[in-house]
Amino acid sequence: MKKIRSGYIAIVGRPNVGKSTLLNRLVGEKISIVSRKAQTTRHRITGILTNDDAQFVFVDTPGFQTKFSNALNRAMNRGVTQTLNDVDVVLFVVEAGRYDAKDKSVVRLLPKDRPVVLVVNKTDQLKDRNALLPFLATVSADFDYAAVVPVSAAKGKQTDDLLAEARKHLPNEGLMFPEDDLTDKSERFLASEYIREKVFRLLGDELPYATAVEIERFEVEGALRRIYAAIVVDREGHKAIVIGKGGESLKRIASEARQDMERLFDGKVYLEIWVKVKSGWNDDERLLKSLGYE
Numbered sequence: 001m002k003k004i005r006s007g008y009i010a011i012v013g014r015p016n017v018g019k020s021t022l023l024n025r026l027v028g029e030k031i032s033i034v035s036r037k038a039q040t041t042r043h044r045i046t047g048i049l050t051n052d053d054a055q056f057v058f059v060d061t062p063g064f065q066t067k068f069s070n071a072l073n074r075a076m077n078r079g080v081t082q083t084l085n086d087v088d089v090v091l092f093v094v095e096a097g098r099y100d101a102k103d104k105s106v107v108r109l110l111p112k113d114r115p116v117v118l119v120v121n122k123t124d125q126l127k128d129r130n131a132l133l134p135f136l137a138t139v140s141a142d143f144d145y146a147a148v149v150p151v152s153a154a155k156g157k158q159t160d161d162l163l164a165e166a167r168k169h170l171p172n173e174g175l176m177f178p179e180d181d182l183t184d185k186s187e188r189f190l191a192s193e194y195i196r197e198k199v200f201r202l203l204g205d206e207l208p209y210a211t212a213v214e215i216e217r218f219e220v221e222g223a224l225r226r227i228y229a230a231i232v233v234d235r236e237g238h239k240a241i242v243i244g245k246g247g248e249s250l251k252r253i254a255s256e257a258r259q260d261m262e263r264l265f266d267g268k269v270y271l272e273i274w275v276k277v278k279s280g281w282n283d284d285e286r287l288l289k290s291l292g293y294e
């Protein structure tokens with residue numbers, strides 16, 4: 001039997017390349033949020049996969065942002081750099097057939113002193129398989145990657161190869177966490193992520209990214225959890241969108257988020273959500289910190 005190895009792994013890449021999908025595929029539980037819209041992963045989320053010979057502790061980084069320069073994006077980029085200085089292996093994800101300035105700006109953040117595995121995701125979308133090899137050659141010319149692994153996170157293709165590659169670089173012997181730990185994030189944090197995911201899923205096209213969720217109270221009574229949450233938007237107009245006609249949208253957000261939470265927490269959830277307006281919140285570093293962004 002092989003020895004158990006363990007270590008920290010970060011997943012980085014431009015928005016929308018499939019980092020959350022990959023994490024969910026590897027860890028096998030819904031602990032990170034996946035959204036069609038870019039820029040929804042603003043918190044570090046840790047998932048843990050334990051198998052026969054390894055324990056992978058994933059640190060999902062905030063989406064890298066180059067487009068706007070405000071406090072939120074500065075905080076996000078700082079998060080990426082901090083995370084990369086904190087892990088044993090970095091998985092840098094690009095999309096098969098797409099590699100441009102936005103990916104290269106992430107390459108510039110890659111650490112020189114630790115292994116970086118290039119993950120070429122969405123191979124299922126490739127129309128011309130012959131284009132893959134030249135593409136891999138182009139991308140790998142820009143950095144000294146420890147390995148290159150094409151995968152499809154959505155279809156679960158070659159993700160085992162990726163784990164085998166990552167395992168080679170795990171430094172510790174034995175487990176770092178108890179076997180069934182899926183995440184070191186609190187239920188409180190996960191509750192806010194679920195609500196935020198629903199907001200993006202249901203209203204993503206109508207709302208700008210400036211939406212946050214605050215959990216104001218989280219009470220546990222036996223198997224029942226009472227959760228009181230606020231969706232924070234930065235304009236009155238956005239408040240009206242979140243609430244929707246006759247409160248329809250907010251009702252749906254609450255009902256779907258509650259169902260997810262009941263599944264995850266394995267118990268009944270009483271969920272109350274309201275909408276608050278905080279003007280300009282995404283350009284105020286102090287407020288960001290109070291909402292849990294770094």
Ligand SMILES: Nc1nc2c(ncn2[C@@H]2O[C@H](COP(=O)(O)OP(=O)(O)OP(=O)(O)O)[C@@H](O)[C@H]2O)c(=O)[nH]1
Pocket residue numbers: 013014015016017018019020021022033034035036037038039040041062063064121122123124125151152153154155
């Ligand atoms: N066809 C295909 N689509 C994928 C694959 N992996 C992810 N996607 C899709 O790509 C989109 C973005 O995926 P996410 O996992 O949210 O991407 P992300 O990199 O975490 O995005 P941010 O949170 O914005 O940084 C979603 O619509 C996924 O369903 C894949 O292997 N194949």
